[in-house]
Amino acid sequence: MTITTNETHDASLRSWVQSANDGRTDFPVQNLPFAVFRRKASSEAWRGGVAVGNQILDLAAVLAGKGSDHFGDAAEPLQAAARETLNDFMGLGQPAWSALRLALARALREGAAAQADLQRCLVPQQDAEYRVPARVGDYTDFYTSIHHATNIGRLFRPDNPLMPNYKWIPIGYHGRSSSIIVSGHDFRRPVGQVKPGDADTPTVRASERVDIELELGVWLGRGNALGEPIAMADAEQHVFGFGLLNDWSARDIQPWEYQPLGPFLAKNFATTVSPWIVTTEALAPYRVAPPARPEGDPAPLPYLDSKANRERGAMDVHLQVLLQTPQMKQSGEAPARISQSNYKHAYWTFAQLVAHHTVGGCNLQPGDLFGTGTLSGPTLEQAGALIELTAGGKNPITLPSGEQRTFLHDGDTVILRGWCQKDGAARIGLGECHSTVLPARAI
Secondary structure, three states: OOOOOOHHHOOOOOEOOHHHHOOOOOOOOOOOOEEEEEEOOOOOOOEEEEEEOOEEEEHHHHHHOHHHHHOHHHHHHHHHHOOOOOHHHHOOOHHHHHHHHHHHHHHHEOOOOOHHHHHHHEEEHHHEEEEOOOOOOOEEEEOOOHHHHHHHHHHHOOOOOOOOOOOOOOOEEEOOHHHEEEOOOOEEOOEEEEOOOOOOOOEEEEOOOEEOOEEEEEEEOOOOOOOOOOOHHHHHHHEEEEEEEEOOEEOOOHHHHOOOOOOOOOOOOOEEEOOOEEEOOOOHHHEEOOOOOOOOOOOOOHHHOOHHHHHHOEEOOEEEEEEEOHHHHHHOOOOEEEEEEEHHHOOOOHHHHHHHHHOOOOOOOOOOEEEOOOOOOOOHHHOOOHHHHOOOOOOOEEOOOOOEEOOOOOOOEEEEEEEEOOOOOOOEEEEEEEEEEEOOOOO
């Protein structure tokens, strides 16, 4: 079942929070994404919040005051969403998520009787700090862009870039949930074994090829029982929402360690997620058909196929990567865009990821996180990783400052942005996901 539009998507709706009405904000009243926050440099309890314009509606404050009187049948999901993680809310399922989103939309729209009670529950986003919005029990990173898979494969296997299983099966590996960090938290350059091609033995040193990976995070909601697969018809009902995700990679550590069991230290040192989770329902106006498979490609096996997925299984989400070096920061130069892509180019849809992940009986849980894999598009300018943009480091990119990069230097800040926009629908943004590479610790 594909999630469809309702009154909350009406493009003409305006909010009594004026910053939500300018047409440029990521967070109009038609969006209403969820995060966990507190005021900066405070000892306040972490609690759930909803973005509207440049404000956060503090859900704990709503519960503590008269604001909760306006939520009626959504009282239970409101209480769950106000807690220190979103897991309980995510576990309630699609009807509860939709009920709370509808109640919020009605309470925050222009002319709402709730304005007087809810105005005092607003916190400016500039005054807030965030944590990872859910307790992530498990993290799985996929490989859904055939363009990324082909570009990477061509670097190592020019005559046969795609492995024979790619067009049959959504490829993924289990990542490290403990090193998932929220946007704004920086990380140290990783250390590991590196073996250059002309060396007899490996050495242990700081990675010199730290890379970005432009991804979306797929946040799971209601889980399934161990041994009970989730069918394609039900898969979307298990996906709470989406956020930006940067799965940092150490490209010089990766080749030596990944055979035969796959990524390890090259991937487990940090994964950055944006603080806001945009619900699957909020993105309903931007559902599109997945790209047509080229002639000769196999059709998805029956457990990965459905009419709804063929018609509206993909999403039209614009994605952007920006880079700011220490020199650019010092001189006041804005971050430079180095790539722009779109989620609609992915070979495998998010419903197919859910169906495949569970076909063997794996039990998903509220708060589990999928990475889509690097979301490169069909042209070089749409590549979502430096290893692609620079052909493995052979062709440096030149920034407006005159500096060049093949891979990231210490002090470089990478910013991911994402948004949906078209005529007849409200612009829906995913916020921002950024982190800075810090020097490695001494070995």
